[in-house]
Amino acid sequence: AQLGVAVIGIGKMGADHVRRIDRVISGARVAAVADTDRERAESAAAGIAGCTAHTDPDAAMGAPGVDAVLIASPGPAHEETLLAALDRDLPVLCEKPLTPDTAGALRVLEAERKLGHRRVQVGFMRRYDAEYRQLARLLRDRELGRPLLLHCRHRNLSVHPYFTNEMMISDSVSHEFDAARWLLGEEIAAVRVLRPAPSSLAREGLSDPQLVIFETEGGVLVDVEIFLNTGFGYQVQAEAVCERGTARIGDEHALVTSADGRWGGRIAPDYIERFAAAYDREVQEWADAARRGEVTGPGVWDGYAAVAACEAGIEAQRTGRRVAVEMIERPKYPER
């Protein structure tokens, strides 16, 4: 039988996931949608056979045919929906951030631990990107020796005027925190933030770009250029510097044209396009695992670790100091 998914939050990401579950992946269908804006929910449900529209996430989770939940609402709304989903023992795919702060993340961690099995996956889609996977394998197998440095560039075409300095860490750099933990297999120990004189193209008050530098427990240094108003496109790049060589991803060399005395290629405008294949694979693997009663992707612990690093990052941004990441000891946790 197909996995009936309730999609909570029909913003940019939620709408894309509805399309993906409806038309791209196999073995799953959209059984319900919820959005605080009723019209949005109704227009998302229209045309999908058997899909009901709701304004209340809990009503969507309880709707007929719902076996799993995909949470794509704004971060501050995640905790309540996560706890309700765990209460119903439903498999969850939750977009990042897991929660806005570590206190909330720990409550989710505790609820899942009490349930006795893993149910929640966090939407760190870079783990499903083909190039990231190649880099992860190379680093894990120590093909170029031990990693020493990781240089990251994370650039957006533009962001909404409501984007804050804090969100540059919690919404954007959270991906590098997770990617670094996953690529290097180590927790993050401390974070620093440096800010150049901002671009005049960023809105007043937004310190764009910023340089976020962090250390892993094993002493690898990671630097992240976070630049959200580039005006030219969406770029996510990483270069690992290892003892015997370097490895680099995200250079977009897919198609290079030569014409009119110039050579060049296209830059994706946003994450929806840049990570389309990664999202497809992420949601397909999540749904396949959910049908077997398993979670195979990044879980609550990974979500918590990223939130803890973000908290330190925001403090470092505010104070200009090096801030240590504080985390609880990893609890004994069910494997599946």
Ligand code: ISE
């Ligand atoms: C957005 O929320 C994302 O998750 C994107 O991957 C990131 O590039 C962007 O900066 C965030 O706002």
